[in-house]
Each structure stands twice: as structure tokens, then as C-alpha cells.
Amino acid sequence: GAVVSQHPSWVICKSGTSVKIECRSLDFQATTMFWYRQFPKQSLMLMATSNEGSKATYEQGVEKDKFLINHASLTLSTLTVTSAHPEDSSFYICSATSQHREQYFGPGTRLTVT
Amino acid sequence: AQKITQTQPGMFVQEKEAVTLDCTYDTSDQSYGLFWYKQPSSGEMIFLIYQGSYDEQNATEGRYSLNFQKARKSANLVISASQLGDSAMYFCAMREDNQGGKLIFGQGTELSVKP
Numbered sequence: 001g002a003v004v005s006q007h008p009s010w011v012i013c014k015s016g017t018s019v020k021i022e023c024r025s026l027d028f029q030a031t032t033m034f035w036y037r038q039f040p041k042q043s044l045m046l047m048a049t050s051n052e053g054s055k056a057t058y059e060q061g062v063e064k065d066k067f068l069i070n071h072a073s074l075t076l077s078t079l080t081v082t083s084a085h086p087e088d089s090s091f092y093i094c095s096a097t098s099q100h101r102e103q104y105f106g107p108g109t110r111l112t113v114t
Numbered sequence: 115a116q117k118i119t120q121t122q123p124g125m126f127v128q129e130k131e132a133v134t135l136d137c138t139y140d141t142s143d144q145s146y147g148l149f150w151y152k153q154p155s156s157g158e159m160i161f162l163i164y165q166g167s168y169d170e171q172n173a174t175e176g177r178y179s180l181n182f183q184k185a186r187k188s189a190n191l192v193i194s195a196s197q198l199g200d201s202a203m204y205f206c207a208m209r210e211d212n213q214g215g216k217l218i219f220g221q222g223t224e225l226s227v228k229p
Contacts, residue, residue, distance in 0.1 A: 032215055043219045097215050105159035
């Protein structure tokens with residue numbers, strides 16, 4: 001099956017710094033990528049929809065200026081958590097949709113803000 | 115209103131027995147898809163099974179089957195012959211075809227398989 005990678009798989013950063021998470025589709029071109037956030041023992045909450053070459057569409061309640069999404073190519077989307085705070089500590093998962101509308105998930109990135 | 119509801123936060127099943135995980139959904143769209151994912155403690159999302167709203171037959175994939183009752187808006191997952199490796203979180207999700215492909219997830223059910 002298709003492969004989606006995320007980098008890094010885990011990251012620890014200090015409060016106030018910014019962190020960039022990459023999501024890559026390795027063997028297919030992703031027309032759309034999605035970013036989800038998951039707190040422990042909770043469900044995945046969609047943060048934003050990312051289309052190559054256009055601005056991301058954010059879900060209600062998600063701060064655009066805090067969670068910057070850039071979809072630079074058909075195989076790469078990045079999520080930057082700016083001025084991170086401890087409450088931003090979470091599991092961030094991306095998914096990528098192929099031209100056949102199949103959706104593939106990345107392995108996730110665990111962010112801890114100290 | 116919740117679009118996807120999973121009412122069982124946790125379930126226990128004996129090894130080799132079957133278990134049903136409940137999922138109900140809410141949509142006014144005619145064209146949609148329903149998915150089940152397994153999430154082990156590693157965090158990866160593993161696709162299990164898919165049912166389209168126009169599919170007349172219930173989907174099956176190996177030990178997984180989806181009991182699709184469209185009129186009741188339910189899409190329960192049945193796992194037959196449970197194995198210890200089935201212990202994980204299970205999420206039901208819906209994709210409404212006019213919403214750009216995004217998935218809306220239920221709250222999840224934590225399944226524990228007992229030896």
C-alpha cells in the first residue's frame with residue numbers, strides 16, 4: 001500500500017519555540033493532505049485541510065497563526081507550531097489522499113512542550 | 115450534534131470469541147463512506163474496512179465485517195475469532211463526499227482481548 005511518512009516521530013521543545021513537522025507521501029502524489037491532533041485517550045480531531053499550492057482550510061476553533069500549514073508540493077505538507085506552549089503537547093497525525101480518493105495516514109508525531 | 119458516535123468507551127472480549135463495536139452516524143448526505151481504523155499503542159492508524167453508502171452488501175475483510183444498517187444509520191464492526199493482537203483503540207469514521215474528503219472520527223472504543 002501507499003506510504004506516508006512524518007518527521008520527526010517525536011520532538012521535545014521548550015515553551016515559546018516553534019516546531020516544524022513534515023508529512024510526505026513517498027510513492028504517490030497527494031492531492032490533499034489533512035492534519036489531525038489527538039490528545040491521550042481521545043479521538044482524532046481534524047485541524048486543517050491542505051491542498052498543494054493553495055492556502056490551508058482550518059477547522060473552526062483552530063488558530064491559523066499558531067498552526068501554520070504549508071503544502072509546498074504534491075508530496076510534502078508541513079505543520080509549524082509557533083510559540084509552542086505546554087497545552088500544545090499532543091500527537092499530530094497527517095493523512096494524504098491519492099487521486100483515487102484513498103486516504104493514507106502517517107505514523108504520527110508526538111510533541112512535548114516543556 | 116455528533117456526526118459519529120461510539121457509545122462503548124471500553125470493551126472486553128475473550129480470545130477466539132467474536133465482538134461487535136458499535137458506531138452510529140448522522141448525515142443528511144446521500145453519498146458518504148464509513149471507515150473503521152485500528153490504533154495500537156504505537157499510534158499508527160491501521161485501515162480495517164470501508165463501506166460506501168450505496169453499497170448493498172456488507173463489507174468484509176478477513177476477520178472484519180461491517181454490519182451496515184442504513185435506515186438506522188449504524189455501521190457496527192464485527193471482529194470474529196478475536197486475537198490478543200486485536201487489543202487496541204478502534205475508531206469509526208465518516209467521509210461525506212461533498213466535504214472534500216475529510217474524515218470525521220468517533221470517540222473510539224478501547225478493546226481488550228483476554229487470554
